[in-house]
Amino acid sequence: MSETVDKDSKTEEATEKKIRDTIEKGKLPHSKETAIFASFVAILAYALFYARDAAVELGLFLSMFLEKPDVWPMANETDMIALYRSVMVEIGRAIAALLVLLVAAGITASVAQNMPRFVAERIRPQASRISLVQGWKRMFGVQGFVEFLKSVAKVGFAMLVLAIALSDSISRLLAGMLTNPAEFGTVIRGFAIDILVVIVFVMGAIAAADFIWQRFHWKQDLRMTKQEVKDELKQSEGDPIVKSRIRSVARDRARRRMMAAVPRATLVIANPTHYAIALKYVREEDAAPIVLAKGQDLVALRIRELAEANGVPVFEDVALARSMYKQVSVDSVIPQQFYQAVAELVRIVYSNKAKRRQVT
The missing domain is CATH 3.40.1690.10 (secretion proteins EscU)
Known part of the structure; x- marks a missing residue:
């Protein structure tokens, strides 16, 4: 009841000083959905522009490895380590572009929401971060329940849109299986791109809504009571009595x-x-x-x-x-x-x- 009364009494917009102090403490609105959306955009870009060539190169390497096993000596531990390194290098080359795109997408999503700044308060050790009680409250409290509902709604919305967009997927897969193996790879790639396009569309809508909500909720949390505004004015200009x-x-x-x-x-x-x-x-x-x-x-x-x-x-x-x-x-x-x-x-x-x- 006291929390409700306290929220109801916060009728005044946050002052510039309170907003500035909050920003200096690193307490800024942040949408996790925006970062997820940016990651899916990076994966889609990789699938459109890099995945095919990377898959072909990796396939050629693995086919040579499987067709000509005698070329790869495996007599001792050193040979196995060399083989393992060669395979990892080829896989790394295949997904290197994806990793770069994911990092770039994450940085872009973060910078687009708030300019990066160093805040010592955020990295200062706090007992509440390792407290089981506080962790339980975060997971199963009101905020945790809201996040759970958001996740369920997000997954449900994504599944609904995917089901509608990919209603003819079974017929496409069956048609692709009747072609030669090389052509079937193209069908799989197209099918994957379609799924990614739908996911990007869904996550874009969710990210936009979450971005607006986070900023609105942040401003609501910063609202002040009339007494807080008066006290801050006294602090900035000096207490009249003093x-x-x-x-x-x-x-x-x-x-x-x-x-x-x-x-x-x-x-x-x-x-x-x-x-x-x-x-x-x-x-x-x-x-x-x-x-x-x-x-x-x-x-x-x-x-x-x-x-x-x-x-x-x-x-x-x-x-x-x-x-x-x-x-x-x-x-x-x-x-x-x-x-x-x-x-x-x-x-x-x-x-x-x-x-x-x-x-x-």
Whole structure:
């Protein structure tokens, strides 16, 4: 019941990230019927273009072997090994083209479905692959039962089409038996080609259906629940709660750094309670006043407290403080439009310092 509910809840199409991760793990749709179809096509091509010549050559060799046995010494073990090798070489030459075609067909069928890629996960040893329990589930579970039904349906469909296509096969065989042996070989070859053509046709239909089904089933398995989509979005963009916490920590650190810089300020410009901007200007070091700290409300009050505690002059100018707060940035020089107003305040600061030195 839980599996049904889980499948029903997967209403969303797979995201690009999930598809990409699945492909990287080597979990791709693969139709076995397509590979079988390609193999039968290779066998048919061999029967049409190579089998006759290969059979003739092999027949000539074997006939010479049977008609002239005295040519082949078999006195000892070495002679038997040499004879065995000769026979195997001739048989190998006869079926070499078939083997090449089968390999080419298998590679083509695999590449046509999915481009080859190396996936270490697929070759990593896993206990489930040698587990008797898991093997039993694969063989006799739902998936195994489905595969069994597919095989039965495939064989039944192939037998039905073969029976229809080869309904006159008995009469053809009987007619061929009445001819000479050489001609009867041609009849057998034609009969075999007819069978292969039917099988290729049947397997082509089955392979096409299985190819479409495998890809459809693969996409269905990749479907996600709405919660999975949300979780993946959080992982890709970052959890909003974590991001908020990071921003909060960054603001706290920046605020502490500003407060630590206030005692080094040359002056503070403040709206009585709402805004405060701490500036530093040293004639020999700075080309223009630099903003060390700025704040609003409670932060502004704290800047004023630190400034007064460290003897930093505080100038109350509502319009200037409000305007500067909106346009200045910490650790940056003030904009040019504030030069004149701030220069007047700096002049006052330096003048007061000079007066204090004269008094002392």
